[in-house]
Amino acid sequence: MGHSHGPAYLAHHFETPKQQFESAKLGMWAFLSQEILFFSGLFVAYGIFRTWYPESFSVGSHLLNWKMGAINTAVLLGSSFTAAMAVQSAQKGDKGKTASYLIVTFLCAAGFMVVKYFEYSHKWHVGTLPGQYFGCPGFDCSNGPTLEFAEEMSTAIGNSYENFGANMVPYHLRTFFGIYFIMTGLHGVHVLIGMGLILWMLKRNASNEFSAEFYTPVDLFALYWHLVDLVWIFLFPLLYLID
Amino acid sequence: MTVEAEVPHTSDTASQGEPENYLTHETGLTSWLITVDHKRIGLMYLMSVIFAFAFGGAFALLLRTELATQGQTLMEADTYNQVFTLHGAIMVFLFIIPSIPGALGNFFLPIMLGAKDVAFPKLNLASFWIYVLGSIFAVLAIVLGHVDTGWTFYTPYSVGRNVTGGDQAVLWMTTAVFITGFSSILTGVNFIATVHKMRAPGLHWKRLPLFIWGVYATAVIQVLATPVLAITVLLLFMEKTMSVGIFDPQLGGDPVLFQHFFWFYSHPAVYIMILPGMAVVNELIATFSKRKIFGYMFVAMSSISLALLSFVVWGHHMFTSGMSEYGTMVFSALTFLVAIPSGVKIFNWIATLYEGSVSFESPMLYGLAFLVLFTIGGLTGLFLGVLSVDVYLHDTYFVVAHFHYTMMGGTVMGFLGGLHYWWPKMTGKMYSETLARIAFGFVFVGFNVTFISQFIMGSQGMPRRYYDYLDQFQPFHMTSTGGAYLLGIGFTIMAIMLVKSLRSGEKAPPNPWGSASYEWMTTTPPHPHNFAETPIIERGPYDYHLCSEEELWTGFPEDFKKGSEA
Numbered sequence: 001m002g003h004s005h006g007p008a009y010l011a012h013h014f015e016t017p018k019q020q021f022e023s024a025k026l027g028m029w030a031f032l033s034q035e036i037l038f039f040s041g042l043f044v045a046y047g048i049f050r051t052w053y054p055e056s057f058s059v060g061s062h063l064l065n066w067k068m069g070a071i072n073t074a075v076l077l078g079s080s081f082t083a084a085m086a087v088q089s090a091q092k093g094d095k096g097k098t099a100s101y102l103i104v105t106f107l108c109a110a111g112f113m114v115v116k117y118f119e120y121s122h123k124w125h126v127g128t129l130p131g132q133y134f135g136c137p138g139f140d141c142s143n144g145p146t147l148e149f150a151e152e153m154s155t156a157i158g159n160s161y162e163n164f165g166a167n168m169v170p171y172h173l174r175t176f177f178g179i180y181f182i183m184t185g186l187h188g189v190h191v192l193i194g195m196g197l198i199l200w201m202l203k204r205n206a207s208n209e210f211s212a213e214f215y216t217p218v219d220l221f222a223l224y225w226h227l228v229d230l231v232w233i234f235l236f237p238l239l240y241l242i243d
Numbered sequence: 244m245t246v247e248a249e250v251p252h253t254s255d256t257a258s259q260g261e262p263e264n265y266l267t268h269e270t271g272l273t274s275w276l277i278t279v280d281h282k283r284i285g286l287m288y289l290m291s292v293i294f295a296f297a298f299g300g301a302f303a304l305l306l307r308t309e310l311a312t313q314g315q316t317l318m319e320a321d322t323y324n325q326v327f328t329l330h331g332a333i334m335v336f337l338f339i340i341p342s343i344p345g346a347l348g349n350f351f352l353p354i355m356l357g358a359k360d361v362a363f364p365k366l367n368l369a370s371f372w373i374y375v376l377g378s379i380f381a382v383l384a385i386v387l388g389h390v391d392t393g394w395t396f397y398t399p400y401s402v403g404r405n406v407t408g409g410d411q412a413v414l415w416m417t418t419a420v421f422i423t424g425f426s427s428i429l430t431g432v433n434f435i436a437t438v439h440k441m442r443a444p445g446l447h448w449k450r451l452p453l454f455i456w457g458v459y460a461t462a463v464i465q466v467l468a469t470p471v472l473a474i475t476v477l478l479l480f481m482e483k484t485m486s487v488g489i490f491d492p493q494l495g496g497d498p499v500l501f502q503h504f505f506w507f508y509s510h511p512a513v514y515i516m517i518l519p520g521m522a523v524v525n526e527l528i529a530t531f532s533k534r535k536i537f538g539y540m541f542v543a544m545s546s547i548s549l550a551l552l553s554f555v556v557w558g559h560h561m562f563t564s565g566m567s568e569y570g571t572m573v574f575s576a577l578t579f580l581v582a583i584p585s586g587v588k589i590f591n592w593i594a595t596l597y598e599g600s601v602s603f604e605s606p607m608l609y610g611l612a613f614l615v616l617f618t619i620g621g622l623t624g625l626f627l628g629v630l631s632v633d634v635y636l637h638d639t640y641f642v643v644a645h646f647h648y649t650m651m652g653g654t655v656m657g658f659l660g661g662l663h664y665w666w667p668k669m670t671g672k673m674y675s676e677t678l679a680r681i682a683f684g685f686v687f688v689g690f691n692v693t694f695i696s697q698f699i700m701g702s703q704g705m706p707r708r709y710y711d712y713l714d715q716f717q718p719f720h721m722t723s724t725g726g727a728y729l730l731g732i733g734f735t736i737m738a739i740m741l742v743k744s745l746r747s748g749e750k751a752p753p754n755p756w757g758s759a760s761y762e763w764m765t766t767t768p769p770h771p772h773n774f775a776e777t778p779i780i781e782r783g784p785y786d787y788h789l790c791s792e793e794e795l796w797t798g799f800p801e802d803f804k805k806g807s808e809a
Contacts, residue, residue, distance in 0.1 A: 013360035015777065019440055023362040027436035034428050034470045041474035041504060045489060048500060131485035131494075172495055178487025182477065 009214040021216050028220045032227050035190075039231055042183050046238060049179065053172035055162045058243040060176035062156035063128050065119060069240040072115050073232065079108030080229040083222040090205075090219070093212035098205050102218075105225070106198040109191050116188055123177075126152055130178035161243055183235055190228045197221050264768040266671070279364035282769060284371050285350030286669065289662075291375065292346055295337035300734065302330035307693075307727035310720050313711060320710040324391035327708060331394030332416060336423050337378055339654055340512065343519030344430055344465070345374070347661045348458045350669060352434060354762040354769060355452045357443025357778040362436035370429040377423030384415035393708065395509070396476070398490035398501040402483050414483060417476040424469045424476075427515070431465030434458060445780035452760055452784040453529075453542055457522020460546040464511045464518070464553060472508035475501065499564050506557035514553040516650055518546055520613065520657025521588055527610030527660050528592050530758040532599030535785035538591045545584035552581050559628055563637045571630055578628035585621050589614065604756065605679035609660030612687050616652025620645060623698070638708075641701025644694040652690060659686070659737075666741070667755045671768040672748030678740035682733045689729025696722040752798020759795060760784040767798075 005012065014020040050057045086101035123129060127137040127149045135145040157163045164170070201221055204210065210218060261267075265282045275283055306326045309317045318326065353361050361367050384390050390412045392401040401413050438451075438459045479501070481487050488494030490501040529536050536542055558566060558574030566574075592614060601607070623645040627633050636642060667673055696719040701707075705716050712720065754763040761784055765774050782789040796803045 011364075013358065013364060013441075013772075023436045023440040026439055027362060027366075027432050030432040030435045030466050031428075034432070034466045037467055038470035038474055041471045041478075041507075044504075045478065045500070048497065049489070052497075053495070130481070131487035133485060172488060174486075175488040175495065178481060178485065178489060182481060186477075 007213065009209065017213060024216050024220060025223075028223050032223060035227055035231075039183075039186070042179070042186070043234070043238075046179055046183070049172065049175055050242075053170065053175065055160070055164060056170040056172035056176045058162035059153075059156050059160045059170055060173055060180070061240055061243045062159045063152065063173075064180070064240045065122075066240040068115050068119050069236050072112050073236045075108050075111050075115070076229050076232050079105045079112070080226050082108065083225040086201075087215065087219050087222045090210050090215035091212060093210075095205060095208070095210070098210065098218065099202060102198050102202050102205065106195060106202075109195045109198070112191055113188065113195075116184070116191075128152070128173075128177055130181050131174050134174040134177060159243075180239055183239070187228070187231055187235060190231070194221070194225050194228055197224065262766045263770060264671070264766065265771045266768050268771045277368065279360070279368050280771065281349050281353050281361050281364065281367055282669075282773075284367055285346050285348075287371055288341060288345035288349055288374075289347075289669075291371075291378070292338050292342045295333055295378070296342075297734075299330055299333035299338055300731070302326050302333065304727055304731055306330060307724040309710075310712075311724040312721070313714070313717060321391065323710050324708075325389060328390050328393050329385060332390070332420075333381065334650075335394050335512075335516075336420055337374075337381060339516045339650060340423070340427055341374055341430075342658050343523060343654070343661065344434070344458055344461055344515075345371075347523065347658070347665060348434065348461075348519065349430075351665060351762050352437060352455060352458055353441065354765065354773045355455055355760070355784070356437065356441050357446055357761060357774060357780060358437065358441035359772045359774075359777075361433050362441055363433050366429055367433055370426045370433070373429070374423055374426035377419045377421075377426060380415055380419035380422060384412045384419060387412040387415055389413075390416045395505060396479060397505075398479065398482070398496075398498045399492060401479065402491050414480060417479055421473050421476045421480075424473045427465045428469045431462040431469070434462035435466065438462075443778050443780050446761075449540065450780060450783045451543070452762075453525035453536055453539070453546075454522045456543040456546045457518045457525065460550040461515050461518045461522070463547075464515050464550050468508045468511035468515070468554070471504060472512075475504040475508065478504070499561065499566065502561050502564055503557070506560045507554075510557040510560065511550075511553040513646070513649070514549055516654045517617075518549060520617075520654035521546065523657040523661035523664070524592065524610050524613045526758075526760060527606050527664055528595050529785045530664070530756050530760065531604060531607035531610065532596050532601050533757070533787050534595050534599040535783065535787065536591065537594035537597075538587070539783075539785070541587050542591050545587040548584045549581065552577070552584070556581060559633075562630055562633045575628055575630050579625065582621065582625060589618055589621075605676060605683055606660045606664035606756070608680065608683045608687075609656045609663065612683075613653060613656040613660065616648050616656060616690070620648030620650075620652050623648065636701060638706055639701035640697040640705045640707055643707045644697035644701055647694050647697075652694075664756070665762075666744070667751030668762060668767055668769065670745060670748075671751050672744045673751045673755065674744035674748055675740050678736060678743070682737040682740060685729050685733025685736060689726045689731075689733055692726030692729060693723050694726070696720075696726070754795070755797050755799070757795045757797045757802070759787050759790045764794065 007017065010017055010020060014023070082101045082104045086098050086105060089097035089101055124139075125137060125148075127133070127135050127145055129136060129139060133139050133141065135141075135149060137143075137146055137149070153169055154167060157166060157168065198221070201218055204217060265280055269278075275287065278284060305317065306323060309315075309323050309326070349361070349367065353359065392413060396413065396417060403413060438455060442451075478489050482490050482496065486494055488496045490496045490498055492498055525536055525542065556574060556578045558570055559578045562571050562575070603611075623641070627636055627642060627645060663674070663679060700716050700719040700723075703715070705712060705719075751767050753765070753767045756763070759782075761778070761780070764778065787795070792803075
């Protein structure tokens with residue numbers, strides 16, 4: 001259609017920028033509510049199996065490195081703050097500050113993934129893996145558990161309040177690590193997607209797409225990022241700090 | 244409603260040349276495949292779901308043929324298990340769930356809102372292609388063979404350690420479910436934002452067509468229930484590949500937990516299926532009674548309350564699964580509550596018919612069939628909600644007949660009604676009313692013959708999903724299979740009728756049924772932006788008493804004369 005339709009960022013099917021902004025924001029909230037329901041299934045499974053097999057979850061939490069978890073919590077909380085600051089800068093039309101805050105957010109997210117990498121690779125190496133691979137370093141069950149695995153297990157059992165005695169390895173640790181990996185794994189995927197979104201925001205910011213009138217994508221990204229943060233806020237204590 | 248810049252209904256469109264329309268303003272294959280026009284996406288959905296329906300229907304005919312006589316008729320028991328699984332999975336995930344929202348909803352929701360498009364057109368296109376991707380995985384599952392779990396994928400059977408052979412196909416099928424689920428979620432997100440934010444000036448909530456209310460309620464369920472299914476199949480996937488012990492009782496997992504998770508989605512999902520059917524029926528009843536829907540706000544709110552209730556009744560699928568007694572009592576009581584909003588709808592529709600000027604064109608026939616069949620389906624649902632009766636009827640053909648009366652007698656009738664009703668608007672072509680009525684006759688009779696015999700068998704104890712049966716059930720199975728063939732004939736006639744309409748149908752006028760609803764106020768086929776200018780809404784969609792004769796004019800010259808004389 002040839003007729004002029006308002007600013008360049010206004011999509012053809014909207015009447016006003018306000019309508020476009022409000023639609024986008026409502027759509028994002030609807031999307032976030034599905035995200036919550038998506039994770040909630042896992043939290044229910046967590047609740048049920050922790051009730052059924054408290055000793056596994058108790059010992060399991062000692063097999064996780066709470067210090068790394070705590071660092072990641074701090075990093076992610078910090079990144080939520082910088083994401084919020086990025087929105088504020090975008091609202092003010094301050095392109096430079098928006099870019100810096102987005103970059104800091106990106107670095108925090110990357111830091112989170114690096115820590116996550118160390119956690120995962122340690123578990124891979126020791127063999128604290130889900131299901132049938134529990135006790136199988138590198139998903140290879142042919143050699144059986146290693147000495148390192150035995151030592152780590154023994155320490156965790158010793159530190160745990162709910163155990164059936166020294167060297168009594170709870171069977172359902174396989175389920176605990178199943179839940180641990182699927183929860184943190186899905187959360188990690190969300191962090192990676194968030195990092196991709198930040199790069200996209202940076203690119204659009206660099207090509208002057210955002211202004212005090214139009215900053216919707218940054219705003220929506222930040223909403224998403226806060227949710228990713230929020231999920232982690234629940235995951236950290238439920239997995240690392242329960243005993 | 245003012246239709247200022249529209250081609251006036253009184254003038255002869257032919258003399259002014261063809262107005263621009265969405266089918267012709269762009270051409271070429273890519274203009275369809277990457278279109279962001281909701282109307283074109285709606286049509287692509289329509290073709291896909293019709294294809295899925297034909298596929299699922301073929302499986303239905305195969306399994307009914309197998310069951311026509313005792314023992315082996317056509318296929319091995321193992322093949323039969325796969326055939327009923329594929330019938331269920333395809334019909335549910337690839338046909339019914341996307342049918343009305345994806346096809347008719349996509350096409351008409353923005354038009355009825357007076358909007359140019361849905362809120363997120365690109366996301367809408369993504370939904371469609373995600374659905375196609377999911378369908379490809381479903382086809383892979385079929386090719387790789389051996390999905391015989393039923394569409395519910397119950398553990399521990401679906402985890403498959405007791406099954407010999409290529410059970411990897413279950414992974415493909417659940418991946419298909421996971422992917423199509425996202426298509427459903429994104430459509431829901433899109434529709435919610437569209438209904439809230441894209442309404443034309445003057446179109447406040449109390450003026451929304453009831454079709455919109457129904458699709459909106461559906462969208463809420465799609466967004467809130469589908470992710471739980473996604474996580475369920477993800478856990479099933481992990482259980483199957485890594486034996487984590489979440490659902491498998493051998494490993495300390497809980498198969499009943501799987502059922503809880505599954506039905507937490509899949510019960511709301513039956514409302515994802517039925518609410519759009521009800522949504523269409525509103526439009527049919529209003530248009531062909533030429534009356535405002537009786538108790539408009541009650542009908543609108545009954546959709547919302549059905550959506551909310553749908554989340555708290557999932558346990559009634561599991562009365563015999565080893566849930567706690569108190570749990571079953573609560574779920575039973577909550578289940579009865581569903582009858583209230585359903586009853587509100589049925590009674591209000593009947594009250595609308597009462598003293599309306601009812602006419603019986605083919606879309607209305609489907610609308611009335613919905614009233615009859617859904618009422619039977621709904622009332623037999625109450626039998627199953629009663630704890631003691633359910634123990635007897637659980638997993639019998641009674642259940643099969645019940646959900647076919649709601650899903651096919653309800654949703655499919657609504658879908659077909661909507662398809663006939665909006666066909667002229669979508670394609671710009673009229674269809675043969677005679678053939679449509681003949682097809683309806685076959686479908687209606689065939690459907691009842693198929694499933695009434697299943698009610699009887701079920702009440703006599705015939706278990707569902709069995710490959711073979713006792714002598715006493717022979718006549719009923721034979722009757723049921725006969726009915727299924729009648730259905731097959733009906734659908735074939737319908738397909739011929741629709742193809743004929745596309746090839747040589749007469750040009751459709753803008754408002755062939757003389758409806759007051761907004762979507763008929765644009766040109767046929769609609770303008771690429773739905774309305775040449777954003778319409779300003781000044782009356783409700785069923786306010787026949789506020790319409791001018793021109794607005795209700797069908798576009799057929801003889802009807803306008805008749806209207807002027809009256």
